[in-house]
Amino acid sequence: MHIEPFQIAIADHDIDDLRRRIRATRWAPATPSPAWQQGVDAAWLRELAAYWAERFDWRAAERGLNRQPQFLADVDGQRVHFVHRRGVGPAPYPLVITHGWPGSFFEFHALLDRLCDPAAFGGDSVDAFHVVVPSLPGFAFSQAPAQAGMSAFQVADRWAPLMRGLGYERFGAQGGDLGAGVSIALATRHPQAVDGIHLNFLPSSYEPAIGAAQKPLTPAEEKFLREKNEWAVLEGGYAHMHATKPLTLAASLNDSPVGLAAWIGEKFRAWSDCEGEVERVFSKDDLLTNISLYWHTQCIGPAIQMYWENRLQPMRFAEGQRVVPPVGFAHFPREINHPPRSWLERTFNVVQWTDMPRGGHFAAMEKPDLLAADIRRFFRPMRQQ
Template sequence: MQIEPFHIAVPDDDIDDLRRRIRATRWAPATPSSAWQQGVDSEWLRELAHYWAGQFDWRASEQRLNRQPQFVADVHGQRVHFLHRRGAGPAPYPLVVTHGWPGSFVEFEALIERLCEPAAFGGDPADSFDVVVPSLPGFAFSQAPAKPGMSAFQVADLWASLMRGLGYQHFGAQGGDLGAGVSVALAARHPQMVDGIHLNFLPGSYEPAIGAAQQPLTPEEESFLREKNEWVALEGGYAHMHTTKPLTLAASLNDSPVGLAAWIGEKFRAWSDCEGDVERVFSKDELLTNISLYWYTQSIGPAMQMYWENRLQPMRFADGQRVVPPVGFARFPKEISRPPRSWLERTFNVVQWTDMPGGGHFAAMEKPDLLAAEIRAFFRPLRA
C-alpha cells in the first residue's frame, strides 16, 4: 500500500471565489413563520454568511488542521485521506475513528488530543491510543468512488486494509452517524481483526432479527420504534433526499455556499445539545471550518452518495446472526435516535452502556472529555 504525506493548501483563487459568491447571494424571501420553524433561520444565516465573507480566516483553520499528521493512501485503487496520530504512552492501542455527515475529520480535533495524550488531560498514559481518522470516500480529500456500491460494508473493507497496511493486525473502531455503520460493518466482516467497537449512534438502517424465534418486542422497544418513525416523518426530509435524489440536491448545494451553509448549519443546531442556540456549543469558526471543507473539496454531492448506497445495502441481520466483537455504547441525551439497550443486544454483545449526562449528535465536538473517558474505559480490558 502506497502512503504519502498530505498537506492542505486551498488556492487563493478558491478563497476569493467563495467570498465573491457569498456577497452575490440572492436571498430567499422570508415566510410568515417563527425562527427555525421551517428550517434555517434567515437572520442567523445572513449573519453567518457575512462573517464567512469578511472575517472568517480559512488560512488559520488550515494551519491548525495541518498540525495533525495527514496522509493519503491508495487502498485497492481508492485514494483515502486520513489522519494518523501516534499516542504518547507505553503501549498505545490502535483505534480507527470514523466520522459521518454533515461532519468530517475536523470533528475529532479535541478528541484526538485526549485519546493520544491522556496524561495531558489528567489521564493515565497507559490509556493512550494510536488514532487513525480516515475521511469517508467522497468526503473531504478522499477520492469519490468511481463505481457504485460503496456502502458502509465496502468502506469497512477499505478500513481493514488501511489498518493492516499501517501495521495494525488488531485494532478497535469507534464512530457515530455514518461512522457507526462503518464500525458495525468492521466488527461484522472483520472480527478476526477488530477487538471491539464503541458507538455513540446506532445506524438508522439497523434492524435486528425479530422473527418468531426471537423475544417479542418490549414496551421500551415499541416506544423507540414509534418515536423513530415520528422523527423520520418530521425531521427526516434531508435523508430522504440524500437516499433518493442526491444529484438534484447536489446541483444547488455545490453552486451556492450560502445554500450549503444552510443545509449543514441547520443540522448542527437541530442535532446538538444547544437549547436552540447553536453558537452556545459551536463557534462560527468551528462551523465554517467544516462547511468550508465541504465547499473547497466540492464533496457535498459525493458525500450524499453514501446515503444512496446504504439504502441499497441496509444494515439488517438475519435470525440468529450475531456480531461477535464486544460493543460499547454511549447514549447522549440529545442524540437524534436513542435506542434501548435491549434493541442492540438482539444482535450485539453489549458489554458497556452509558447514559451520558449531556451532549448530542456531534459528541466528539460537544463533549470530548466525556466521550474520551468512555472510549478509554471500554478499550482498557481489550488492549491485551
C-alpha cells in the same frame, strides 16, 4: 500500500471565488414564521454568511487542520485521506475512528488530543491510543468512488487493509452517524481484526431479526420504533432526499455556499445539545471550518451519495446472526435516536452502556472529555489481550 504525507493548501483564487459567491447571494423570500420553525433561521444565516465572506480566516483554519499529521494512501485503487496521530504512552492501542455527515475529520481534533495524550488532560498515559481518522470515500480529500456500491460495508473493506498497511493487525473501531455503520460493518466483516467497537449512534437502518423464534418486542422497543418513525416524518426529510435524489440536491449545494451553509448549519443546531442556540456549543469559526471543507473540496455530492448506497445495503441482520466483537455504547441525551439497550442486544454483545449527562449528535466536538473517558474505559480490557 503506498502512503505519502499530505498538507491542505487551498488556492487563493478558490478562496476569493467563495467570497464573491457569498456576496452575490440572491436571498430567498420567505413568509414570516418563528425562528427555526421551518428550517434554517434567515437572520442567523445572513449573519453567518457575512462572517464567512468578511471575517472568517481560512488560512488560520488551514494551519490548524495541518497541525494534525495527515496522509494519503492508495487502498485497492482508492485514494484515502486520513489523520494518523501517534499516542503518547507505554503501549498505545490502535483505534480507527470514522466520521459521518455533515461532519468530517475535523470533528475529532479535540477528541484526538484526549485519546492520544490522556496524561495531558489528567488521565493515565497507559490509556493512550494510536488514532487513525480516515475521510470517508468522497468526503474532503478522499477520492470519490469511481463506481456505485460504496456503502458502509465497502468502506469497512477499505479500512481493514488501511489499518494493516499501517502495521495494525488488530485494532478497535469507533464512530457515530455514518461512522457507526462503518464500525458495525468492520465488526461484522472483519471480526478477526477488530477487538471491539464503540458507538455513540445507532444507524437508522439497523434491524435485528424479529420473528416467531425471537423475543417479542418490549414496551421500550415499541416506544423507540414509534418515536423513530415520528422523527423520520418531521425531521428526516434531508435523509430521504439524500437516499433517493442525491444528484438533484448536489446540483444546488455544490453551487451555492450559502445553500450549503444552510443545509449543514441547521443540522448542527438541531442535533446538538445547544438549547436552540447553536453558538453556545460551536463557534462560527468551527462551523465554517467544517462547511469550508465541504465547499473547497466540492464533496457534498459524493458525500450524500453514501445515503443512497446505504439504503441499498441496510444494516439488517438475519435470524440467529450475531456480531462477535463486543460493543460499547455511549448514549447522549440530545442524540437524534434513543434505542434501548435490549434493541442492540438482539444482535450485539453489549458489554458497556453509558447514559451520558449532556451532549448530542456531535459528541466528539460537544463533549470530548466525556466521550474520550468512555472510549478509554471500553477498550481498557482489550489492551490486556
